[in-house]
Amino acid sequence: MKPYNNKAWWLVLPVFVLVAFSAIIPMMTVVNYSVQDIFDPSTRYFVGTEWYREILTDPRLLDSLMRQFVYSFCVLAIEVPLGIIVALSMPRRGLGVPFSLILLSLPLLVPWNVVGTIWQIIGREDIGLYGWTLNSLGLDYNYASNPRDAWATVLVMDVWHWTSLVALLCYSGLRSIPDVYYQAARIDRASSWAVFRYIQLPKLKNVLLIAVMLRFMDSFMIYTEPFVLTGGGPGTATTFLSQTLTQMALGQFDLGRAAAFSLIYFLIILLVTWVFYTAMTHNDNKG
Amino acid sequence: MAEIRLEQLAHSYHGNPSKPADYALRHMEHVWEQGGAYALLGPSGCGKSTLLNIISGLLVPSEGRVLYDGKSVNDLSPQQRNIAQVFQFPVVYDTMTVFENLAFPLRNQGHDRDRIDHRVREVAEALEIEPLLSRKAQNLTADEKQKVSMGRGLVRDDVAAILFDEPLTVIDPQLKWRLRRKLKEIHQRFNVTMVYVTHDQLEASTFADKIAVMYQGQIVQFGTPRELFENPQHTFVGYFIGSPGMNLLDITLGSSGVELEGRVLPVEESIVAQLRRGGEGRLQLGIRPEFVQLVASEASTLHGQVDLVQDQGTFKIVDVRLDTPSAAVIKARLGEEQLVPEGRVGLTFPAAWQRFYRDDRLVEIMP
Numbered sequence: 001m002k003p004y005n006n007k008a009w010w011l012v013l014p015v016f017v018l019v020a021f022s023a024i025i026p027m028m029t030v031v032n033y034s035v036q037d038i039f040d041p042s043t044r045y046f047v048g049t050e051w052y053r054e055i056l057t058d059p060r061l062l063d064s065l066m067r068q069f070v071y072s073f074c075v076l077a078i079e080v081p082l083g084i085i086v087a088l089s090m091p092r093r094g095l096g097v098p099f100s101l102i103l104l105s106l107p108l109l110v111p112w113n114v115v116g117t118i119w120q121i122i123g124r125e126d127i128g129l130y131g132w133t134l135n136s137l138g139l140d141y142n143y144a145s146n147p148r149d150a151w152a153t154v155l156v157m158d159v160w161h162w163t164s165l166v167a168l169l170c171y172s173g174l175r176s177i178p179d180v181y182y183q184a185a186r187i188d189r190a191s192s193w194a195v196f197r198y199i200q201l202p203k204l205k206n207v208l209l210i211a212v213m214l215r216f217m218d219s220f221m222i223y224t225e226p227f228v229l230t231g232g233g234p235g236t237a238t239t240f241l242s243q244t245l246t247q248m249a250l251g252q253f254d255l256g257r258a259a260a261f262s263l264i265y266f267l268i269i270l271l272v273t274w275v276f277y278t279a280m281t282h283n284d285n286k287g
Numbered sequence: 288m289a290e291i292r293l294e295q296l297a298h299s300y301h302g303n304p305s306k307p308a309d310y311a312l313r314h315m316e317h318v319w320e321q322g323g324a325y326a327l328l329g330p331s332g333c334g335k336s337t338l339l340n341i342i343s344g345l346l347v348p349s350e351g352r353v354l355y356d357g358k359s360v361n362d363l364s365p366q367q368r369n370i371a372q373v374f375q376f377p378v379v380y381d382t383m384t385v386f387e388n389l390a391f392p393l394r395n396q397g398h399d400r401d402r403i404d405h406r407v408r409e410v411a412e413a414l415e416i417e418p419l420l421s422r423k424a425q426n427l428t429a430d431e432k433q434k435v436s437m438g439r440g441l442v443r444d445d446v447a448a449i450l451f452d453e454p455l456t457v458i459d460p461q462l463k464w465r466l467r468r469k470l471k472e473i474h475q476r477f478n479v480t481m482v483y484v485t486h487d488q489l490e491a492s493t494f495a496d497k498i499a500v501m502y503q504g505q506i507v508q509f510g511t512p513r514e515l516f517e518n519p520q521h522t523f524v525g526y527f528i529g530s531p532g533m534n535l536l537d538i539t540l541g542s543s544g545v546e547l548e549g550r551v552l553p554v555e556e557s558i559v560a561q562l563r564r565g566g567e568g569r570l571q572l573g574i575r576p577e578f579v580q581l582v583a584s585e586a587s588t589l590h591g592q593v594d595l596v597q598d599q600g601t602f603k604i605v606d607v608r609l610d611t612p613s614a615a616v617i618k619a620r621l622g623e624e625q626l627v628p629e630g631r632v633g634l635t636f637p638a639a640w641q642r643f644y645r646d647d648r649l650v651e652i653m654p
Contacts, residue, residue, distance in 0.1 A: 178376075180374050180376065180378055181378055183340075183345050183365075183372075183374070184372075184374060184378040184436070184439075186344075186345065186364065186365040186366055187343060187345075187365050187370065187371060187372045187392075187440075188391055188392040188395060188439060189365075189366045189369075189392060189395040189396060190391070190395055191395070194391075194395065198380040198382060198383065198391075199380065202380075202381045202382045203381075
């Protein structure tokens with residue numbers, strides 16, 4: 001007799017139900033919406049791929065997508081190197097360790113909308129430290145009316161909020177490098193740049209992969225902070241994808257279009273994350 | 288290339304060492320001569336690695352000086368000392384190829400391309416890793432990685448010395464033996480001082496001309512493998528070197544000579560006289576299992592029961608339990624062809640191989 005039966009499937013069932021309710025059913029609902037012009041169950045009309053075609057040619061959305069890519073690129077370009085530098089300059093032992101860990105954790109504990117509010121105040125030219133200082137230095141800074149200033153403020157805010165995450169991840173990565181690597185490098189008379197380039201950076205690769213993916217996904221989905229700080233303005237200068245989506249779904253109640261848009265949004269994130277992952281790990285298995 | 292001298296060297300990992308036990312290395316004087324192949328042998332935790340790290344400059348000693356060719360290098364970093372060290376576990380630069388790994392120390396010194404190429408190939412050939420040269424170091428097996436680590440140590444021909452910190456721990460026994468031979472060959476070829484740390488006496492004696500035995504932070508004896516075997520200066524050396532180690536028996540000086548738990552041992556009068564002159568202290572008699580003779584019980588004053596016989600293939604180890612109150616066990620090593628007696632036996636110790644220790648130190652006997 002074959003020791004074979006299907007009873008084990010019952011053990012998988014709870015997870016399957018959980019995933020169904022948390023992901024598969026909502027997602028399929030969205031897929032369902034995306035091919036219909038729908039307001040409520042009695043007011044619906046099948047439109048096929050029309051929403052998709054419309055979205056991919058909508059200049060407002062394409063602008064927003066472009067803006068989003070530029071934004072995520074800037075976030076990664078600033079936060080990853082800065083996070084590594086912060087991690088490298090953190091103390092390795094003594095009282096400085098808990099102190100710097102707590103200090104770095106603080107921004108991560110602040111809720112998104114509070115971060116937005118904080119920077120809204122800090123950026124004001126009359127009572128805000130940042131806005132006032134820039135203006136007293138003779139720079140004409142106003143994040144509410146100048147797109148460049150608005151961009152800079154949103155970026156600085158994100159850097160302030162999330163560089164700690166990269167730094168903490170890198171710090172944990174650095175701490176896991178055995179001392180003997182540094183000792184060998186000293187014996188081999190390696191310069192400190194060579195130590196970074198050939199020991200620290202390669203050993204940080206795995207945590208950097210996580211950091212890059214987390215920061216990409218988060219920044220690509222950013223909503224609350226710019227919404228609180230600038231409301232997407234001035235004009236549409238800081239209107240990122242998720243805000244455009246919210247306006248479409250909740251402002252205009254354009255559910256079908258918003259659904260099609262959500263799916264494209266989701267696929268972009270999936271695709272870019274996959275590209276990052278593949279690019280950063282493809283060397284691992286080569287001889 | 289240099290002679291390395293340790294002067295009043297001591298090291299403690301405590302801030303304020305007050306008693307001897309606080310020291311990882313107790314005050315020592317030692318010289319490693321230029322061009323020698325040395326082993327530093329001792330059990331785990333005896334301070335071998337500490338000593339090696341002090342020589343290379345990874346650790347700054349709390350007391351004393353390290354001299355290269357008579358010049359103090361205490362204040363110099365490992366980079367400035369120009370010394371090579373190979374660690375217990377393989378350290379390779381993952382993102383580099385094997386060639387780049389081997390070339391790395393030379394490139395850091397700014398050697399020209401041709402010279403680097405020549406040296407790397409020479410060392411790769413000696414270690415038999417030429418086919419790997421273009422491979423990424425990351426994907427090598429543990430023993431290949433360790434060969435690369437060793438190669439990085441060997442590739443610089445101007446170093447003061449090459450220090451090995453148990454470098455063959457991760458290597459298979461068969462390959463271990465070959466690599467040891469390789470190292471010896473390389474030593475003869477390049478005439479560079481090598482210090483090889485190990486806790487394996489076989490490894491030490493096949494590699495080194497002279498072995499320093501470390502125990503509790505001190506070098507208790509420095510000598511050739513033969514000297515360590517025949518004349519252990521310290522009971523620890525007797526016990527640690529040899530397989531099995533030396534038999535050590537507590538003895539006292541009674542009115543009729545050397546006594547072992549009341550039984551008089553046949554020891555020459557002149558030796559007893561010298562022992563008596565030595566003063567107080569714990570006295571021990573040491574005899575290697577190779578030299579213990581098992582005889583008919585009437586032929587000796589010392590008797591015991593054969594307790595256990597272990598056949599090791601080419602020799603046998605016989606445990607004899609003495610019929611003294613302590614029932615101490617004496618090990619005898621018999622050749623394959625020798626008959627193992629059964630039951631009650633007598634034991635004799637040839638005078639030429641009796642060693643006497645007072646407070647663990649060898650008592651020099653004048654003829």
